Amino acid sequence: MAMNQQGRPTRPNTNAATGGYADTISGSRGLDQAEPLIFERGRTDLTGVDLPEPKGVKTRLGGLERKSEIGLPGLAEPEAMRHYVRLSRKNYAIDLGIYPLGSCTMKHNPRLNEKMARLPGFGDIHPLQPQSTVQGALELIGELAHWLMTLTNTPCVAMSPKAGAHGELCGMMAIRAALDARGETGRRRVLVPESAHGTNPATAVQCGFHCDEIPAGPDGRVDMEAFKAKLGDDVAGIMLTNPNTCGLFERDIREIADLIHEAGGYFYCDGANFNAIVGRVRPGDLGIDAMHINLHKTFSTPHGGGGPGSGPTVFSQALAPFAPVPYVVKKGETWHMVEHEEEARADGAEPFGRMVAFHGQMGMFTRALSYMMSHGSDGLRQVAEDSVLNANYVLARLKHVMTPAFDGTCMHEALFDDRFLKDTGVTTLDFAKAMIDEGYHPMTMYFPLVVHGAMLIEPTETESKSGLDRFCDVLEGLAQAAKSGDTARFSSAPVHAPVKRLDETRAARSPVLVWQEPQDQPQAAE
Amino acid sequence: MTTRFTKDHEWVRLEGDIAIIGITQYATEQLGDVISVELPDVGKSFKKGDEIAVVDSVKTAAEVYAPLSGEVIEINDGIEDAPQLVNDEPLAGGWFAKLKIADKGELDGLMDEAAYAKHIA
Numbered sequence: 001m002a003m004n005q006q007g008r009p010t011r012p013n014t015n016a017a018t019g020g021y022a023d024t025i026s027g028s029r030g031l032d033q034a035e036p037l038i039f040e041r042g043r044t045d046l047t048g049v050d051l052p053e054p055k056g057v058k059t060r061l062g063g064l065e066r067k068s069e070i071g072l073p074g075l076a077e078p079e080a081m082r083h084y085v086r087l088s089r090k091n092y093a094i095d096l097g098i099y100p101l102g103s104c105t106m107k108h109n110p111r112l113n114e115k116m117a118r119l120p121g122f123g124d125i126h127p128l129q130p131q132s133t134v135q136g137a138l139e140l141i142g143e144l145a146h147w148l149m150t151l152t153n154t155p156c157v158a159m160s161p162k163a164g165a166h167g168e169l170c171g172m173m174a175i176r177a178a179l180d181a182r183g184e185t186g187r188r189r190v191l192v193p194e195s196a197h198g199t200n201p202a203t204a205v206q207c208g209f210h211c212d213e214i215p216a217g218p219d220g221r222v223d224m225e226a227f228k229a230k231l232g233d234d235v236a237g238i239m240l241t242n243p244n245t246c247g248l249f250e251r252d253i254r255e256i257a258d259l260i261h262e263a264g265g266y267f268y269c270d271g272a273n274f275n276a277i278v279g280r281v282r283p284g285d286l287g288i289d290a291m292h293i294n295l296h297k298t299f300s301t302p303h304g305g306g307g308p309g310s311g312p313t314v315f316s317q318a319l320a321p322f323a324p325v326p327y328v329v330k331k332g333e334t335w336h337m338v339e340h341e342e343e344a345r346a347d348g349a350e351p352f353g354r355m356v357a358f359h360g361q362m363g364m365f366t367r368a369l370s371y372m373m374s375h376g377s378d379g380l381r382q383v384a385e386d387s388v389l390n391a392n393y394v395l396a397r398l399k400h401v402m403t404p405a406f407d408g409t410c411m412h413e414a415l416f417d418d419r420f421l422k423d424t425g426v427t428t429l430d431f432a433k434a435m436i437d438e439g440y441h442p443m444t445m446y447f448p449l450v451v452h453g454a455m456l457i458e459p460t461e462t463e464s465k466s467g468l469d470r471f472c473d474v475l476e477g478l479a480q481a482a483k484s485g486d487t488a489r490f491s492s493a494p495v496h497a498p499v500k501r502l503d504e505t506r507a508a509r510s511p512v513l514v515w516q517e518p519q520d521q522p523q524a525a526e
Numbered sequence: 527m528t529t530r531f532t533k534d535h536e537w538v539r540l541e542g543d544i545a546i547i548g549i550t551q552y553a554t555e556q557l558g559d560v561i562s563v564e565l566p567d568v569g570k571s572f573k574k575g576d577e578i579a580v581v582d583s584v585k586t587a588a589e590v591y592a593p594l595s596g597e598v599i600e601i602n603d604g605i606e607d608a609p610q611l612v613n614d615e616p617l618a619g620g621w622f623a624k625l626k627i628a629d630k631g632e633l634d635g636l637m638d639e640a641a642y643a644k645h646i647a
Contacts, residue, residue: 429558429585446585446586449586504559504584505558505559505561505584508559508561508582508584509559509561509562509609509610
């Protein structure tokens with residue numbers, strides 16, 4: 001049997017374990033086409049592009065030019081295209097079905113957004129064009145900034161951060177700059193609840209702070225007594241997600257804001273879960289000093305492999321002067337982008353610097369504003385309401401067969417633990433893998449860490465009741481199967497997917513990162 | 527030569543004033559397959575409760591806290607090359623580090639085997 005010795009056997013026409021089917025001559029089965037690696041599909045000694053050898057070129061590389069073949073597979077355009085389209089058909093996407101990854105807000109991306117982003121005035125411009133030729137694009141950035149400030153009730157927004165964690169970095173750098181401006185270089189402790197996204201402590205440490213973990217109370221929210229005990233004159237601030245990663249609203253957020261301010265610190269709010277409260281709650285009213293907004297979550301721009309993130313970060317009055325360049329302003333009838341720190345300083349600001357080469361994710365700005373404009377303020381409010389309603393529907397339908405991690409209702413995501421799997425021999429991982437066999441993308445698992453064997457389901461507002469019913473029917477069925485001892489369904493799942501259960505441990509312990517031509521091996525008798 | 531345990535699932539075994547430390551069977555079961563271990567530098571001192579090592583597993587990353595105060599005199603290079611040792615024999619070949627401890631009294635706050643068994647039950 002011809003095997004790729006580097007891990008995943010990929011040759012078609014061998015058997016089911018190698019990625020191709022054994023019962024057809026081609027290894028494909030109907031529309032389910034076997035697809036090898038591109039290196040195996042193409043040949044490294046051929047090229048799909050036939051260019052004449054350039055004549056009379058004098059090399060100026062000083063003898064450093066490549067002498068051997070580069071070793072890339074050569075395919076003609078249709079072959080290369082088919083390779084990737086075939087691979088994409090083995091993939092799962094939000095356009096194929098519910099994508100219930102908790103903490104990710106994988107909602108439908110309306111196609112109107114795509115149409116707007118492709119308008120030549122937004123899609124075909126260059127960041128180095130003179131500002132007078134891109135007035136419409138600058139106005140769009142200004143307009144989106146206006147609505148982000150309105151929805152959060154804050155006086156300032158930095159549009160340039162390119163993802164959620166980048167937005168966190170922007171916020172924490174502003175906090176650091178504000179503390180430095182106050183001369184308080186001793187404030188280096190940042191309080192982070194134990195249910196926080198991992199990026200929160202990572203960001204704080206990156207900015208030269210150290211983290212102090214606040215435990216959660218039995219209700220999954222910040223333990224207020226523990227929080228109060230940690231306040232002191234070395235505290236730079238707190239990083240808190242609301243609703244938090246357990247899918248619960250931090251009811252004491254106003255008191256937390258007041259106390260952190262009294263202690264001389266700042267309040268960074270992680271806006272990852274803004275979808276649950278957009279149009280209903282303005283974080284500025286809750287006393288936050290900085291918060292990033294994931295346009296790729298709340299405002300429906302593609303993500304998770306479908307597009308880049310975008311994380312504009314809003315600031316309170318206290319942090320606004322330290323916001324980074326660039327930013328757009330309207331001078332009379334003209335839109336202007338303030339690109340340099342000197343210009344910002346002349347305006348009285350004290351920017352901590354710049355985070356990106358240009359202005360941020362223009363394509364995502366266009367999609368997000370398109371989404372906002374097509375929904376309107378009433379529509380956005382309904383987004384929050386329906387996302388919470390849908391999550392509570394899932395919670396209510398499944399709480400009799402699965403075990404909710406906390407009592408009561410949830411916000412935009414339903415969190416279960418693995419108590420319902422106790423003594424079944426089925427783990428959270430097995431349960432999630434079995435969902436793949438049923439045609440569903442699994443939920444987020446083993447996160448947040450504060451819940452044992454966590455399963456975090458965020459349906460988002462874009463799923464219908466009938467769609468949620470089908471999804472819940474499957475989870476109910478799987479939970480009953482696990483409890484009735486049908487472990488075979490779980491132990492090697494997925495068995496119906498193009499790639500079966502992967503050896504994740506081996507992949508992590510001895511990853512194969514570079515393709516090498518397999519050595520010819522004698523064909524074993526089958 | 528008894529083994530003592532912390533509530534955060536580290537174990538410690540005393541040989542004279544040398545403490546051998548590692549993580550418990552229960553901890554490895556919760557973590558799943560260990561992928562890599564970040565061990566402290568030899569010569570570095572830690573206070574009880576300080577983060578002394580980091581374990582990466584298929585499920586998560588976890589900090590390991592020093593169960594006692596002391597100076598690192600030896601680390602188990604073997605688990606850096608073969609992290610499965612931590613899963614296979616957490617209380618033997620999967621040990622993390624040896625500390626020269628400062629205060630034997632700190633041992634009193636730790637659990638014995640029976641108390642730890644009760645703690646994880």
